[in-house]
Amino acid sequence: MEKIIVFGAGGHAKAVIDVIEKAGLYEIIGILDSYKTPGSIVYGYEILGDEQVVSNMGGQIYGGIIAIGDNWRRSQLVNQLTSIHPDFNFISAVHPSAMVAKGTVIGQGSVIMAGAVIGSDTIIGDHCILYSQASVDHDSTLGNFVTFAPNTATGGNVHIGDFSVISIGANIIHSIVIGEHTVIGAGSTVLSNISDYCVAYGTPARIVRTRLLGERYL
Ligand SMILES: CC(=O)SCCNC(=O)CCNC(=O)[C@H](O)C(C)(C)COP(=O)(O)OP(=O)(O)OC[C@H]1O[C@@H](n2cnc3c(N)ncnc32)[C@H](O)[C@@H]1OP(=O)(O)O
Numbered sequence: 255m256e257k258i259i260v261f262g263a264g265g266h267a268k269a270v271i272d273v274i275e276k277a278g279l280y281e282i283i284g285i286l287d288s289y290k291t292p293g294s295i296v297y298g299y300e301i302l303g304d305e306q307v308v309s310n311m312g313g314q315i316y317g318g319i320i321a322i323g324d325n326w327r328r329s330q331l332v333n334q335l336t337s338i339h340p341d342f343n344f345i346s347a348v349h350p351s352a353m354v355a356k357g358t359v360i361g362q363g364s365v366i367m368a369g370a371v372i373g374s375d376t377i378i379g380d381h382c383i384l385y386s387q388a389s390v391d392h393d394s395t396l397g398n399f400v401t402f403a404p405n406t407a408t409g410g411n412v413h414i415g416d417f418s419v420i421s422i423g424a425n426i427i428h429s430i431v432i433g434e435h436t437v438i439g440a441g442s443t444v445l446s447n448i449s450d451y452c453v454a455y456g457t458p459a460r461i462v463r464t465r466l467l468g469e470r471y472l
Pocket residue numbers: 385403404420421422437438439440441442453454455456471472
C-alpha cells in the first residue's frame with residue numbers, strides 16, 4: 255500500500271482517518287500537527303512533527319491529505335505546502351459506503367464520508383468535504399474548498415462556488431447557483447440563487463448579512 259501522511263490532529267482528522275482506514279487504499283505513516291508533541295500518539299498514529307517534516311521525507315511518502323475542517327484554514331495549509339513542494343500529491347478519500355455515480359469526478363484532497371451520495375456527472379472540486387449522508391445530485395458542480403455538512407441535499411444541476419459551506423441539514427432545490435465564500439445556515443431551504451460572500455438561512459433562505467474573506471463559521 256502507498257504510504258501517506260495526514261495533516262492535522264483535531265476532531266476532523268479523526269473522521270478523515272476513519273475514511274482512509276475503511277477505504278483501505280493507503281497506509282497512514284503518521285500525522286503532522288504543529289500543536290501536538292512530536293512522538294505522541296493521536297488516533298493510533300505518531301505525531302511526526304509539523305509541516306516542515308515533509309522536506310525530510312523525500313521519496314518515503316506517496317502523498318497526504320489536509321484534515322482540517324475549516325475551508326479557509328485548509329486552503330492556507332495547502333498554499334503553504336505547495337509553495338515549498340509544488341508537486342505534493344494530495345490524495346482523496348472516499349468511504350466505502352458512499353455512492354458515487356457514473357461520470358463523477360472527485361478532485362484531489364477531497365473527502366467523501368459515510369453514506370454520502372453523488373449523482374451522475376457531478377464534479378466535486380479539490381479539497382472539498384462531503385460529510386455523512388450529504389447528497390449532491392446529478393450534473394452539479396462544487397468549486398474548491400467547499401463543505402457539505404451532514405445530511406445536506408441538493409437537487410440536480412446545482413452549482414456551488416469556491417469556499418462555500420452548506421450547513422447541517424440544509425436543502426437546495428434543483429438548478430440553484432450559490433456563490434463563493436457563502437455560508438448557507440443549518441436547516442435552510444434554498445429556493446433561489448444566493449450571491450458571493452454572504453450568510454443566508456431560513457426557509458426559504460434569505461441573505462442576512464455579508465461575510466468577510468476567511469471568516470470562521472464553525
Ligand atoms: C461534522 C460537523 O460538525 S460539520 C459542521 C456542522 N455545523 C454546522 O453546520 C453549523 C452551521 N452554522 C450555522 O448554521 C450558523 O448559525 C451560521 C453560520 C449560519 C450563522 O452564524 P452567525 O452569523 O454567527 O449567527 P448567530 O449565531 O450570531 O445568530 C444570529 C441570529 O440568527 C439566528 N440563526 C443563526 N443560524 C440560523 C439558522 N441556520 N436558521 C435560522 N436562524 C438562524 C440565531 O438564532 C440568531 O437569532 P437571534 O438574533 O434572534 O438570537
